Amino acid sequence: MLERKSIGCVIINNNQNEKKEGNWLKSKDKIWTINGIGFLILLIVFWFTEGGKLFQLLFFCSLLILLVEIIRSYRKRKNAS
Numbered sequence: 001m002l003e004r005k006s007i008g009c010v011i012i013n014n015n016q017n018e019k020k021e022g023n024w025l026k027s028k029d030k031i032w033t034i035n036g037i038g039f040l041i042l043l044i045v046f047w048f049t050e051g052g053k054l055f056q057l058l059f060f061c062s063l064l065i066l067l068v069e070i071i072r073s074y075r076k077r078k079n080a081s
Contacts, residue, residue: 033066033070036065036069037066039062040062043058043062
């Protein structure tokens with residue numbers, strides 16, 4: 001039997017009454033981290049080649065977003081254990 005939650009789905013085993021979470025959330029966190037690191041590398045290259053203020057602003061915004069995502073995933077893993 002499957003129950004829908006806000007993120008992912010939970011598989012409930014009726015025989016043992018335990019909940020098992022799928023790996024959907026973990027794979028989503030990996031995708032966010034890989035995309036964030038790739039975006040940061042791209043912005044660093046543009047920042048040092050062009051030196052524009054727009055690229056500096058985008059760099060700091062993407063760094064802030066990446067830090068928020070890392071903290072959010074760390075808190076979820078800490079609460080799960």
